[in-house]
Amino acid sequence: MGIMGFLRDRMGKILAFFIGFALLAFIIGEVVRSGGSFFRDDRNELGNVSGEKVAYDEFAKKVEQNSTQFRQQSGQGNLSPQITSYIQETTWNQMISQLILKKEVDKLGLVVSDDEAKSMVSGDNPNPQIVQAFGDPKTGQVDKNKLNTFLNNLAASKADDPVRQQWSDFISQMIEAKLSEKYVALVTTGLYVNSLEAKDDYEAKNKLANFKYTVLTYASVPDSKITVTDGDYQSYYDEHKNEFKNQQETRTFDYVSFNAAPSSADSAAIKAQADKLVTAFKATKDDSLFVQINAETKAPLVYVHKGRLEPKLDSVMFNESNGFVYGPYLSTGSYKIAKLVDARTEPDSVKARHILIDDRTIGVEKAMAKADSLKKLIQGGKSFAELANMFSVDKNSAVKGGDLGTFGRGAMIPVFEDAVFSGKKGDLKIVASQYGVHLIEIEDQKGSSKVVKVAIVDVPLKASSQTQTTVYSKAQGFLGSLTKDNFDEEAKKAGIQKKTATDVRGVAAALPGIDNAREIVRWAFNAENGDFSDKVYISDNQYIVAHLVMIKPKGILPLDAVKKQIEPMVKNKVKAKVLTDKFAGALNGVSSIDQVAQKVGSQVTPLENIVFANPVIPGSSAEYKVIGTVFGSQPNKLSKPVEGQQGVYVFVLNSFTNPPALTNAVREKQQMAQTILQSADAQIFEALKDKATIKDNRAKFL
Known part of the structure; x- marks a missing residue:
């Protein structure tokens, strides 16, 4: 108990x-x-630069900012996986460069003082972007009144005004750029070209060599006539080891793709679906709403000039009357129906200015009323430019009196364009958009041409669920049949072509034939060598099964990882021994290159005016070793066999033509220094990146 x-x-x-x-x-x-x-919370650690953490949430925020900027500049709404990958890569490089530079700047104690920062904005030598934004086109100088008005408006704005944050970000970027400029200047100040270097460079570009050569090419020796040993591979690898440095870990995998493209029955069913829409499309009174309800691509209805529609429509719509319906027709993977909503004649381009009123805080009605009050002030004689400077939240145009310049169709949002292209010179118009309420003045209109507004309903040609299920089952069956070593064999049995994705980086967004490959790349970077995929991966109409066949770690790659890559060069090295022996035998007892060529069954080729700085043999390729040996030779003396890029050479130097003596070493030194400086920026940062310890975890996050 x-x-x-x-x-x-x-x-x-x-x-x-x-x-x-x-x-x-x-x-x-x-x-x-x-x-x-x-x-240790490393779940948010996207990377690490010499002990400095790169946070994923900060990276994601900057990617979103850069993506938004790209959309605004390009006019693209949706970004492709490839564009997204490019923005992510650019953002990553920006962040690690900033961290690397910050460490160097802090180490050296470099700073940008408050006075320097102020000078870059309002001093005698302002930042070029300040000049661009606030400059007077006539003088090319900053308009102090515009700049001061902007700064005063900024100081008076609310703390949560987005313009404040944009300005703060701009100042931070400007200071970072100035620190980078100081660091590069500090390093490049130590670059120096001496007189001997200037003389060598001058002679390399102007001293001429005249010689004859004969060559036995590697192609003249069949692969079947040589034996390549492991020692040959090892020897070549040891000599070129530093060439096999892998900057980032990569993975190679084989994969097969089962295509779930729409069947003929699927196509017929979707065509019938599109046919049913035609009658309703003809009868509808609200074309925009019909498109929003029935189209896969819900594009706004806008006026376009001839040449802006796809060819099938462009040749029809400009000759028909309103209400005409064309289709269904097959285009870019969809059945489409197009309706001519309106046609009219309008200007080719418009010059306009606007005052943008923010409706987020006061509401649309009050913003419209404010715009109407400003309109009456302008009609009463008040300056549009002054009011724009005072009231417009579009600060980029406000500092220029609201001026938007001259533009054609497609440059602005549709509601704005419809207002300025349908009005006449001198009109003041008020319209609301997603950005706020615009008070617009049409300053000028030029040209005249016909435009059309076409509503398009697209019905995508997609595989039916039955087709997808059938193909997915085949892919699943293939995956279920795999063992560690039978991927190739099973692919042959299934009659599917095996493809290989070679040296894929962890952040790759696409692969050959696969536009959206992030999921399968992420799998590859979490798998072990020899693994096949844990499931069937789906990308559009493709059902993919993969097999990881090689992992190349960051750093110097081992021989096994590069053996296939270096095989052609190793074979040439072995062939070079055969050809060198052949030339060595031919050189015994001869006194001319013609006799050597005759013995080996080759020809003699004369060359004139070859310079050391451009070591190319005409009709062949760059032959650095051959040309270098020529410039180190004595005239009228048969050379020993020289192993080149295309084959083994024997030559005889006829003569050198020396250039006039260098009389202006100063100019030569300046030219060389300028060339060095042009590439210094990139080389400095590459050297710093090589020196830094960079840990890249992006493959696990993106």
């Missing part, structure tokens, strides 16, 4: 201990499997 009582009394503590122990073991197990640490 004593023991049972003891257990009853302490059972709660015992259970709590074991439950706590089990929970801790579970957490530790999960952490070990995920490669993280319970006590």
